[in-house]
Amino acid sequence: MEERLQVIDLLQQVIDKTIRYDKKMQNFIKDKLFKENNMMKGETQQLLNGDLYQIEDNKILCLLMMAIHDLFPERSKKRKYDVNNYFTEEEIEEAIATDFTPKENPIDFPIKIHNVLQVGEQDFITVLPFKFLYELKNKHIMNYNSRVKKFVNKKSVQAISELLKTGRYKPDTLTLNVCKGSSNSSQNELEYDFDTKTLTINKSVIELIDGFQRFQGSKMTYIENKNIEVNWQVAIKWYDEKSVHDFTSQMVQYNKVDKGRASFLVQAKKSDLLVNELVNESELKGKVSTSSKIPINSGEIVSYSILSDTIDELFIFNTITEMDESLDFFKRFFNALVSSYPEAFITDVKQVKKLSLINSNSVFAGYIVLCKRFMDNDKDIGELKKVLDNIDFNKSNPLWESLGILKGGVVTPSAKKNFKKFFQSLEL
Structure with a gap:
């Protein structure tokens, strides 16, 4: 265990200090692992961008060290990254022999789906990851029903994708039909085991009969980021x-909505419009994650939802003009914040985050509160650094444990709420 940590420390250090900023070095490592071990270049890039402490496979660490060893011409560095100093001969041989060629796991009939409930003689419900549904469509096992494709709105598809990316899409249902009578064999198209709650789909025609726009929105999101987790209720x-025909007619009839009501329902929160402008036109550009969990080493420091939800909670914008006026203040506030503490927000984000809460995700809910108080009190943004300098953001400060922001040195689920209270009561 100790040797493993020593290897990771060594590799992480050279990646963080040198390789991450040198495209030629990255390409050398990617080319070497691809040619010798068939590791996809995208996977190698993820290794170089990510946190090696999360890697459980020693073979990957061994191969990475061999590639870094060949990267440097200096003898001292070659000795430093010599795998023989850290791995056994058997481990090295096993690593060299590893082939990372993606193994196909083709979806084919019969398809077994677990945790399925039967709600009618011909009706079932379950939950499936979109990745599985995407593969069904991609392998032409599932197709779109022709009636479904008539009802599509590109703006709605884009809106659904944006909501999925920011984690704000509420669970909904897609409907598949295993077409009765489409099997060429004597078997039924479906077999259901009540005891195991397993639905078996034998060779047949499968169609998406409701949810075309939701499927397209999910597809758009998945293609952009295949690591995103999207699950769907599937009937x-x-x-x-x-x-x-009866089912699709019923869905069309029940889903008719007058034009004004439809505009209201699909309208994005005004806070989203403000955050989108803020993300693109302030020092927060490139620092806002669409995921609720901030990826390590991504350079991102705050989630989109923290900013949007807190602004939506604290501000009421009756007109676009009001929002634009507030946007200008927000830009100046966050520009001042980032430029006042460059180590925390630009140059040494990861290291500062280990010891301090100044750039934690949850603290941004408090910064929004502080921004509103500056705005309401016509306070000069030039005084922001003076106010924040009076706060000891170090995780060792017992204040954070007493406020319920930390517990045992770890940020608590209620940190966002407690940061808002702290900044609301802060003396300006």
Whole structure:
């Protein structure tokens, strides 16, 4: 265990200090691992961008060290990154022999789906990851019903994708139909085991009969970021052609909405419009994550949802003009914040985050509160650094444990709420 940590410390240090800033070095490592071990270049880039402490496979660490060893011509560095100093001969041989060629795991009939509930003679419900649904479509096992494709709005697809990316899309249902009578064999298209709650789909025609726009929005999101986790409630039907027609007609009839009401329902929060401008036109550019969990080494420091939800909670914008006036103040506030503490927000984010809360994700809810108080009291933004300098953000400060922001040195789920209270009561 100690030797493993020593290896990771050594590799992480050279990546953080040198390799991450040198494209030629990165390309050398990617080319070497691809040619010799068939590791996809995108996967190698993720290793170089990520946190090696999360890697459980010693073979990957060994191969990475061998590539870094070949990267440097200096003898001293070659000795420093000599795998023989850290791995056994058997471990080295096993690493060299490793082939990372992606192994196909083709989806084919019969398809077994677990944790399925039967809600009617021909009706079932379950939860499936979108990745699985995408593969069904990609391998032409599932297709779109022609009636479904008639009802599509590109703006709605884009809106759904944006909500999924920011984690604000509420769970909804897609509907698949295993077409009754489409099997060429004597087997039924569906078999359900009540005891194991397993639904088996035998070779048949599968169609998406409701949720085309939701599927397209998910597809757009998934193609942009295949690491994003999107799960869907999926209703599975076993209908003949007439029943499908009745079902889709029913859905169209029940989902009719007058134009004004529809505009209201799909309208994005005004706070989203403000945050989008803030993200693109202030010092926060490139520092806002669309995920609720900030990826390590990404350079991102705050989640989109923390900013949007807190602004939505504290501000009421009756007109776009009001929002624009507030936007200008927000830009100046966050520009002052970032430029006042460059180590925390630009040059040494990761190191500062280990010891301090000044650049934690949750603290930004408090910064929004502080921004509003500056705005309401016509306080000069030039005084922001003076106010913040009076706060000891070090994690060792017992104040944070007493406020319920830290527990045992770890940020608590209630930190966002407690930071808002702290900045609301802060003396200006």
